[in-house]
Amino acid sequence: MGNFKHTHHAHCESGVMSSMLRYYGLDISEPMIFGLSNVLNFVYIPFVKIGGMPLVSYRSVPKAIIKNIQKNLNIQMNLETFSSKQRGEERLDELLGQGKIVGAQSSVYWLDYFPPEIRFHFNAHNLLIYGKESEEYLISDPVFDKSVRCSKESLSKARFAKGMMAPKGLLYYPVSIPKEIDLKPIISKNLKKISKYMLKTPMPIVGLRGMRFLAKSILKLRAKPKKYAKLFLGNIVRMQEEIGTGGAGFRFMYASFLEEASELFDGDLTLREASSLMLEVGDEWRDFALVIAKAIKSKQDIDYKKIAQMLVNISKNEAKVYKKLLEFKG
Amino acid sequence: MDIKSVPQDNSSTYGEMKKAIYATSSDGKIKSIGSTGWDAEEIVTQQAIDDLEESRKEALKKVIAKERSPLYYYMYETRMDLSVLAQSTGFFKWTIKRDFNPKIFDKISEKRLLVYCEALGKSLEEIKKIPKDIDG
Numbered sequence: 001m002g003n004f005k006h007t008h009h010a011h012c013e014s015g016v017m018s019s020m021l022r023y024y025g026l027d028i029s030e031p032m033i034f035g036l037s038n039v040l041n042f043v044y045i046p047f048v049k050i051g052g053m054p055l056v057s058y059r060s061v062p063k064a065i066i067k068n069i070q071k072n073l074n075i076q077m078n079l080e081t082f083s084s085k086q087r088g089e090e091r092l093d094e095l096l097g098q099g100k101i102v103g104a105q106s107s108v109y110w111l112d113y114f115p116p117e118i119r120f121h122f123n124a125h126n127l128l129i130y131g132k133e134s135e136e137y138l139i140s141d142p143v144f145d146k147s148v149r150c151s152k153e154s155l156s157k158a159r160f161a162k163g164m165m166a167p168k169g170l171l172y173y174p175v176s177i178p179k180e181i182d183l184k185p186i187i188s189k190n191l192k193k194i195s196k197y198m199l200k201t202p203m204p205i206v207g208l209r210g211m212r213f214l215a216k217s218i219l220k221l222r223a224k225p226k227k228y229a230k231l232f233l234g235n236i237v238r239m240q241e242e243i244g245t246g247g248a249g250f251r252f253m254y255a256s257f258l259e260e261a262s263e264l265f266d267g268d269l270t271l272r273e274a275s276s277l278m279l280e281v282g283d284e285w286r287d288f289a290l291v292i293a294k295a296i297k298s299k300q301d302i303d304y305k306k307i308a309q310m311l312v313n314i315s316k317n318e319a320k321v322y323k324k325l326l327e328f329k330g
Numbered sequence: 331m332d333i334k335s336v337p338q339d340n341s342s343t344y345g346e347m348k349k350a351i352y353a354t355s356s357d358g359k360i361k362s363i364g365s366t367g368w369d370a371e372e373i374v375t376q377q378a379i380d381d382l383e384e385s386r387k388e389a390l391k392k393v394i395a396k397e398r399s400p401l402y403y404y405m406y407e408t409r410m411d412l413s414v415l416a417q418s419t420g421f422f423k424w425t426i427k428r429d430f431n432p433k434i435f436d437k438i439s440e441k442r443l444l445v446y447c448e449a450l451g452k453s454l455e456e457i458k459k460i461p462k463d464i465d466g
Contacts, residue, residue, distance in 0.1 A: 163418045
């Protein structure tokens with residue numbers, strides 16, 4: 001793989017898709033992948049627990065980026081999963097032997113190149129495999145600033161970890177990419193789609209409604225033991241900042257996408273304003289994280305009302321971004 | 331966020347790695363930059379690690395006191411809980427709970443033990459051994 005170049009990205013799945021498509025000839029940035037795959041979201045599902053804490057997510061389900069990019073850009077991809085570990089290992093070597101670079105889904109816990117501190121049981125990590133030397137795989141993990149190596153044993157264990165969102169050895173790569181892609185209509189369509197979804201979803205657990213629902217749950221923490229309350233709050237921030245969210249739960253990355261989109265539409269002002277507004281919202285998410293982190297460290301009583309109110313304010317300010325985007329005529 | 335305000339707090343939870351963050355650079359354009367860490371994030375990651383570590387130490391005490399089988403300890407050592415272990419092995423939770431009993435654990439079949447070994451990344455010998463009280 002002489003001409004493959006590792007690039008540092010903010011998020012695993014969008015990073016893999018950007019690096020992989022670039023290698024196969026389509027020059028597309030990570031924020032553009034993120035924006036066009038329409039996965040920006042907010043999800044709060046109190047009855048689905050991970051590590052004893054309710055599911056909080058700032059994006060749509062794993063694999064949505066791969067699938068939506070495939071659909072929206074009319075790229076044909078092969079996604080292969082395996083029922084046998086051995087078959088999955090052989091197939092990887094076969095594809096590398098054909099000179100392909102391959103995306104893979106894996107658990108974070110079993111990857112030996114991750115710092116031990118952040119090796120949690122999260123099964124929907126994505127990485128790019130671009131070669132093999134003796135019994136080690138050459139890996140471009142988008143959330144790392146340098147390329148890494150991983151032992152065969154560790155990679156196999158990570159690819160075949162079981163449980164929630166089990167990767168089943170998933171490998172993926174493009175088989176055909178259109179020569180000319182006009183991004184403009186795809187951008188217009190998806191901007192409107194996401195804005196309507198975030199503003200008007202009928203489901204109380206997603207979009208801006210999800211944020212307000214979580215704010216209500218934060219108020220209810222007053223009646224809970226303090227240790228639980230602190231873990232609950234910490235979990236919201238971890239999901240926002242830990243392992244590849246681009247900072248601020250993807251809001252900064254989406255702002256970058258809007259800026260790039262504005263340039264494609266000859267410096268469109270509506271999109272540029274929406275980008276600035278989204279950057280501000282990203283900063284507010286970071287302030288929210290900071291206030292929670294301080295509350296966790298402090299021995300004083302937690303001001304739940306203040307924290308909940310911050311989240312309500314964020315939902316109002318994010319609404320302004322989506323309303324701005326609905327004004328876009330392109 | 332301005333690119334100059336992107337925290338570079340050398341968080342221990344980042345190990346040697348850096349994270350890419352999108353921020354506004356001096357020319358007004360949004361670019362990505364490597365961050366060595368952020369104190370706020372380190373606090374919440376550390377909180378999660380401490381919680382796991384507490385569970386591991388509690389489990390160690392119970393196993394050494396022979397109240398629980400080694401399996402109980404290795405589940406927490408591998409940062410799992412009953413739900414994750416159940417999903418990773420395909421066993422029902424109540425049957426796993428039964429195997430936490432040292433007497434029942436001593437008698438379970440090798441076939442079943444091997445499933446636990448695969449899920450926890452242990453050998454047959456390791457999983458039967460009562461862990462030493464190293465830093466517990």
